[in-house]
Each structure stands twice: as structure tokens, then as C-alpha cells.
Amino acid sequence: MSNNPGPSSRSAAIAAAVILLITGLAFFVLPNVMVWLGEISPWLAAAAGAALxxxxxxxFWLRARYQRRGE
Structure with a gap:
């Protein structure tokens, strides 16, 4: 048994890293978006934050469902 990760674990790690990177960028700009939306409506700003x-x-829930279906 080798210590090298298989292609599926490497793929999962890359997918998780991409998801976290995109989400991190979205959370980075979220305060500015919420301030901008808050000028229109505080409820709209709260809805945008909750939606993100x-x-x-x-x-992650959808990815887990997809992976379980593939087993």
C-alpha cells in the first residue's frame, strides 16, 4: 500500500480548494455589496448576506449528494 493519494482524493481536494477560493472571494466583497444594497433596502442587504x-x-451538500450517488 503506497502513501500516494489516488486520483479521486486529489480531485476532491482540488474541487474543495476551488469552492473555498470562490467563497472566500465572495465573502471578501460581501461587506461592500451589503453596504451598497443597504442603501436600497436593509432587507435586501440581509437577504444577500443570508443567501451567500x-x-x-x-x-458542499450538493457535492456530497453527488458523490454518494456515484458510489
Whole structure:
């Protein structure tokens, strides 16, 4: 048994890194977006923030479902 990671574990790590990078960038610009939306409506700003947080968990949940289906 070797210590080299298989192609599937490497693919999963790359996918997770890409998801985290995109989410990190989204959370980096989120305060500016919320201030901009808050000028229109505080409720719209809150909805945008909540949607981004929920989307973060939704992506990982969907990925887990897809991986379970493939087994």
C-alpha cells in the first residue's frame, strides 16, 4: 500500500480548494455589496448576506449528494 493519494482524493481536494477560493472571494466583497444594497433596502442587504452563507453550505451538500450517488 503506497502513501500516494489516488486520483479521486486529489480531485476532491482540488474541487474543495476551488469552492473555498470562490467563497472566500465572495465573502471578501460581501461587506461592500451589503453596504451598497443597504442603501436600497436593509432587507435586501440581509437577504444577500443570508443567501451567500446558505449557498456556501448548499454547494458542499450538493457535492456530497453527488458523490454518494456515484458510489
Amino acid at each position: 452563507v446558505l449557498a456556501f453550505f448548499l454547494v
